[in-house]
Every structure is written in structure tokens, then in C-alpha cells.
Amino acid sequence: MNYNREDELKFRFNQFIISKVTGENKDYYSKLTIEDFVDIKNTLSNINNIITYKTTISFMDWLRDHFSYVDENYEVYLKDVLKVKPSVNGYDIMVTGKVNIVAEIKCNKPINNGFKYGSAQKNGIIKDIQGLLEGKTKVNFNPIHAYKFLVMYDFGEHSLKATEHLIKNIPSGYRGKVEIYNDKTQLKIDKVYVVFIK
Template sequence: MGPHYNREAELRERFNRFVSDKITGIVDDYYARLKVEDFEDIKTTLRDINNIITYKATVRLLEWVRDRFPYVRDNYEFHLDQVLKTKPNDNGYDLTVVGDVNIIAEVKCNRPINDGYKFGSQQKAGIVKDIQGLLNGKSKATSVDPTQAFKFAAIYDFGDRTISAVNHLIRNLSTDLKERVTIYKEGQLLTKDKVHIVFIK
């Protein structure tokens, strides 16, 4: 007969392994040190995890844009400062550049559901909403006319599954939307009438 399942032993092992592997590099029983109140504090702190992910991915996108637009390269520190000053959930775009070149962009860090090759329904709805916002504008993002801006939907690249999920998403867009979305390939001519999907890492 196999060993009996022990819920606490499993939770302890998973928690300790995560803290050791990802944070401290030191094997220890962190689980034993923490009370329920401490775990609640951790849970509260981790509510910001999506904002952390979006911020880091937005900076990576800004670097990608900098490498392709001389105006952004010449004013990189200013635009980085703008990203730093943008509050989470301000209902604008994740990245806005206004000047000699206008750029608006949204960032998504969605891993395909169940580690598969498709996005889940909520993930797809969020990406489509962002694409529509890039094409049609947002009520709280009035500093730039979307018809006069280069538009990017940046998807964090978790590997081949992400690329497959994006291709599946595009294939299933409505006809009018599908014609206005393209996956960017290096060297491709950028136009203002389409949303260019870029993969960032």
C-alpha cells in the first residue's frame, strides 16, 4: 500500500521549493516560520503580480520600439519615465508615444490555457478588446488619434504554444477585424491602418 496523502506536507514542500528556487537560493523550511496572518500578507502583496508583469513587459516593449523608431531611441529616457509614472488600471494604453512619431500599444502576458495551444475565452476576449481599443480609441486616452498612430499588441512569448494560440486567435476573428491585424515579421513595413502583433520576451 502506498504512502498516505498528507495535504500539509505537499503544501509545505511546494511553498518551500518555490521560495528557495525563485527567491532565496537557500533550502529551508520557510513554511514553518509563517503564521496564517503572514500568508495573508503574502496573498495581499501578490494581488499586484499582474501589474508587475505588465510593467516589466511594457518596458521590454519600449525597448523593442526604441530599436525600430529613431525618435523613440533619441527620447528613450523620457518615454521610460512616462511608463514609470503611469498608474495601473488608468484605462489608457500600456504604452503611448506622442511626438514626431505616434505609437499606442497594449501588452498581454497570457499563457495559453492548460499549457495548450489556445487562449481561454476570457483571455481571447481581453486581447480582442485591446485590439478594438487600439483601432477605435479609448475614452480615457485622448492624447493621440489612433488613426494617426502605429499600433502594437505585444504578447509575451512563452514559446511555440503562444505563437500557435495567437494564430488560432487571428483565424477566428471576425472578418473585418482579421483584415486589420497582422503578426509582425522583422523588416516588415509598419503601417498605421493595422494592429501589429509583436512577440516580446
């Protein structure tokens, strides 16, 4: 059978819409114009923001479980998260009061479904680690007295191995200052803790 590019594109598009969205076995591809596909593309350009937002909310629940102060004031900090625009220069989560917490949320999937981050991913993660440890010029908050978290969306073993590799090869100025959180970790304010969240 000869390859037909449109048949493949149609099949893949329809299968995704049927299995993930509608459940109805129809030919959605043929009903859409080029303008419709452009609208879909523009809508999907927000996917990274959606993934980051959902991961942020999951981490807020994690914080509730680990810090009674966050649990008691959850609605206040949830409102703060909801009103932050995706492009803002601040921290993704900032808690101040009886306990201070700053967090950066990352949803990087290691490149090629592998076990290392690509150079652009690695540079972005290191920049966030720097901001957590040293502060940010456009944020009126010194993180020195805050618990610091780098929150990674959990893509399973890929995320773990890539993060271990990154920590092992981190620039010397940050060695010993970043570790992967586990249930036995004793939190200190001079480190960045990597937390994997689904």
C-alpha cells in the first residue's frame, strides 16, 4: 500500500480527538479548515502554561501536607498563584509569614525521551536554581531565609536520572546546594530541594 501523507495526518489527528476528547468515532479532520487548525495551534501554544499551572496546584497540595502554616492559609496562597501571569518574572510560589517558601516550577521532559536534559533545558533549570539561592533582581524578596524548592513534573525515571545527572554536573558554585527531596530529608534554608510532582 502506498504512503499517503494526508491519510496519516488525518488518522493521527482523529485518533487523538476521539480517544482524548470526544469518545465519538467521527472524522474531525475533514470538517476543519486551515483557519480552524490555526486556531487550534494558537490555543495549544498555551499547553506549557497549562502543565505548569496544574503542577503548581499539585505542589500547593504537597506544601499543605508538609507545612501546617500553608494548610492554615491555603486560600490566601492559592489566590496568589491564580493571579500570577505566566510571563511574570517572580517565583511561581512565594509563601511568607511563620514560614517562608519560594518555589520554581519546571515541566521539562528530558530530550528525546532520554535521561539527560538538553542544553537549553539545563541552562533554564540552573538559572532557576540561581534565582532561588541568590534572589531575583525584579523581586522584592530575599530568599535567604526561605525554604527553596525546584519542582519538577515527574516523568518517571527519565526525570529522576536527568536531574541526578544535572546535579552531578552542576557548576561548582552550586555543588552541595541542590538535592533531591525524599521523606527523610531534613529541610535547611541554604539548599534547593528538588521535588517531583505528578
